[in-house]
Amino acid sequence: MNVSRNSCNLRFCSKVFTSFTIAGKKKGVTYNRFSNHYYSSKTPKVSEWIEPSGNRTGIYIYNSLTKQKNELVLPRGNHLSWYICGPTVYDSSHIGHASNYVRYDIIRRVFLDFFNINVSYLMGVTDIDDKIIVRANELGQDFTAITNHYEREFFQEMLALNILQPTMTSRVSDYVPEIIAFVQKIMEKGHGYVGKDGSVYFDVVEYGNYYKFASPQQLFKSDVEVKKNPADFALWKAAKPGEPFWDSPWGPGRPGWHIECSAMASRVFGSTIDLHSGGLDLMFPHHENEIAQSCSYHGVKQWANYWLHTGFLFTPQESEKMSKSLKNTISTSSLLSKYTSNQFRMFCMLTHYRNNIEFTEEKMQKAISLDNKIGSFLRQCDAYVKGQVVGGDISEAETMNMLAENYERVMGHLKDDFHTPLAMDAIFNLISVLNQKFKESDTVCRCPGVIAAVEVHVKRICKKLGFLKKGWKMSEDSDNMKLREVLDHTVRFRYNVRQYSIKTKLPESVTASLPAGMEKKIRKELFTPLLQQCDSLRTQLKNCYINIQDLKTSSTWDFDDSKDMREDSDWDSDSSGTPMDKQTTQETQSSEHGTSKEPISKEIMHDTQCGKTEEFEREMSTESPSIHDTQNRDYKISEEPTGRHTHDGQTTESEKLEQSLNVEDTCRKDTEKVDSKVLKEATESVSKRTTS
Structure with a gap:
């Protein structure tokens, strides 16, 4: 249910509001005849916040439930379970998202690195939603193509902001059976019903323990013709023509927005979560509804012990928060084309996370x-x-x-x-x-x-x-040192194959009886496939932002920092006190991790997991099999064709072969030995095809 943006001034309630009882509905519903909104005038009994027992950390958090600072107490020793509402992946992220997730990344790092608290960080990704369906219909694409693309892009941009990967990522489309079971149990408890439109709704009045974040006088959009109460919200939406749907006991449909997070978080963390977070705009109705349906399902008085909410980011020209639906956004990629991740992180740190930020x-x-x-x-x-x-x-x-x-x-x-x-x-x-x-x-x-x-x-x-800071993570992370070693071996192997293909000559016993020019054709037939694979490997590594440079006596590799270069942060200096090399416009998890430093492209959706943080690797090792991490999702990745490619002015291997075939054979004695029997058979095969 959406809160009315032009919430009527209650000073004029004597002139505006008229109380009445709707036929067949419960009493205590008030109607605003000017805005066509209803609100509940009944004030249910709200239970007090229950402080958990366990490890008293000495950290004080402003808890949105209590509207005051409460000491963080962890029931499971030094472990913190944290659920965060992630993106709805129907469009590119903007700097409002960036500020939200950077701020929570800072808090997460404070837990991990300042207070040594083990954090299990679950991010829910909404990939079933009205906005996604509308966007898919506009573009004439399957909704999964839209969500796959924008989810990939989102995580690329979060890496570029040096935001730690979630420990776990849950997607709504992967949890539909759990969501259906969640709704069924709520209905069994008498807190859900099927509305006149075939959708399943949560009965707020029957449940009773509502209004944790909002006032009982909160306005609700009027659709009482299909619901019992104005505040009731959809648990399961009946299918409409042209929409994706899943079979359920109530007919074809799809999950409601609010039920998604409750079902996914409960599947992972159970009946209690230490910390739940999101933007201030999610406090009501989204988080309000999450609490009601989760407490109903688990039969508990308190589901999440602590709630955090970040303030909005807005520009001087806009008085409202930055939002894709309001069309007043600045994309994250635009931000990173102008500023580094360090600079934007500093910008976020200069304002308390609960306060709004004016972006100027x-x-x-x-x-x-x-x-x-x-x-x-x-x-x-x-x-x-x-x-x-x-x-x-x-x-x-x-x-x-x-x-x-x-x-x-x-x-x-x-x-x-x-x-x-x-x-x-x-x-x-x-x-x-x-x-x-x-x-x-x-x-x-x-x-x-x-x-x-x-x-x-x-x-x-x-x-x-x-x-x-360049050099820190690679020098201290054993996994990344292993990556360097693997890349060294890979590039060395490629170099040996390349040299073998370019320099190997046919034995004189074979070439003596060949017609003029046949040797070149045979060598090209034999070695071009190998050189094409060398080209392909170089292309694939380049797609992971690892560059291979072929020299006369060796091949070298480095992480891509050749495009959109800018001055790095001044404090990013080497041990000699001199400034480090320039850094790209779009920072990544770390330059040594091999992640993208180019502007994020919608057309090229490369794997976001080319670079992973030590924290993400460590936490993923204990992940539940039911959770889908950001690597295990299948994506459509455009593949570069093999054959001739030119990268940054380099000549491809097959082109080098052509050049070498035009040079006189002056190094026969130095070539590597080749099995003459295999070459002879290959020669005969080529000769037969040429003759025919």
């Missing part, structure tokens, strides 16, 4: 300036430690005390409802104090050891909060 060029420039300030400071620290900076009145005892106090301040702010603006303010205060000391001319009191400690402290904080 001025605020982005502030974020860029602060990002650069960190880089400048780290280079200064590095130069000081190496003795390249002569001045600096640094007191070891004073600086160590300041460092300890800074750490406590940062941790304290993060414990207090993840207050990143104050945490970053503490870091920048430390930087400002030490920058001032670097300017002082006293060369007697030098303490490079303590400055090295400060440098490590700032770097670790930035890394834990999700800021990218």
Whole structure:
């Protein structure tokens, strides 16, 4: 049920509202005759929040259920179960989505890396929805083609923002049997009924324990002709012509929007979830309805213990939130064509996650300036430690005390409802104090050891909060070191095959009896397929953003950073204090992971899992078999044809063969030995086909 955007001002309720009893309906329904909306005037008894028992973490979260900060208590030791409402995949993501998921990524990293809490992070993806069906009909495509494309694109863009992969991803289309069983149980308890339109609805009044987030005077769109009560919401929608459907006890249909998240989260986590989150716009009616139907199904008074909601992102020209349905969006790909993921993450961190964010060029420039300030400071620290900076009145005892106090301040702010603006303010205060000391001319009191400690402290904080720096993850992640080794072996093998195909000559015993020009035809017949496979491998690796460069004496590989280059974040410097190489316009999980750095393309939907975070790999190892991770989905991937390809001006292997065939044979003695019997048979076969 949609909340009326022009919710009537209740100051005029004496003139606007008329109370009456609808025939055949329950009493206590009030009608707004101007907006044609109903609302319930009955106030049901709402149960109090139940604090869980278990591990008291000392972290205080603003709980939307209680509308105050509550200490996070985990019933299962150090494990946190977290469900987050994911995208409805009918269009490209926009910066409103980006800000939402970056903010939750920061909170997730705080749990993982600052407080060592094991997080099971389940994201629900809506791939059955009215908007998806409309979009599919507009384009004349099957709805799964639409959802596959935009889901792939969404996860690519989340990787580009350096957002950790979900531990698990659940899609509505994979959970229809569970959803049907979920609805059946609710109906058995008397909290559901079949409406006049054939759809199944949740009976809010019969259930009673409603209005966790909304007021009982909340307005509802009028469709009482098919429902018992205005606030009742669809659990199962009857099929309409031209829509996808599934068979059910109530006839063909599809899941309602709200039931999807409840069924998927319950299938994974059971009757209790530690944390549930989403945007502020989902609080009502979506999360309100989730609570009602989940508590009804499980027979519990409290389903999710804590609820988090992020504020909206909007532009100065728009007073409402950024939304695809409102057509006031800026795409994520456009954002990343102008700014780096570090810069946008800094922008998000400067506003508390519960507050709305105004997206302006001025605020982005502030974020860029602060990002650069960190880089400048780290280079200064590095130069000081190496003795390249002569001045600096640094007191070891004073600086160590300041460092300890800074750490406590940062941790304290993060414990207090993840207050990143104050945490970053503490870091920048430390930087400002030490920058001032670097300017002082006293060369007697030098303490490079303590400055090295400060440098490590700032770097670790930035890394834990999700800021990218080249070289960190690859050097510290054993799985990625294995990836490098695998790529080394793969490229070396390809090089050997290539050299064998180009340089191998036929034995003189075979070529002596051949007509002029036949040797070239035989060699081309034998070795062109091998060289085409070398071309194909190079193309496939390029699609994973791994470039192969063929040199005279070897072949090398590197991760693609050749397109849309920009200056990297200033603090992203190497050990010598010099700026790192330029970084692409679209940041990824890490440059070493081999993920895309090119602008996301709708036409080329490559596997988003070319690069995965250590966290995602670790958590996926314990995944339930019923959960579908983002790798196990089948996608239509356009394949490049084998044969001649040119990549960045490189000559293909088959072209090189043609060139080599036109060069005089001057290196017979250095060629590798080949089985003459096999070559002779191949020669005879080619000769027969040529003669015929």
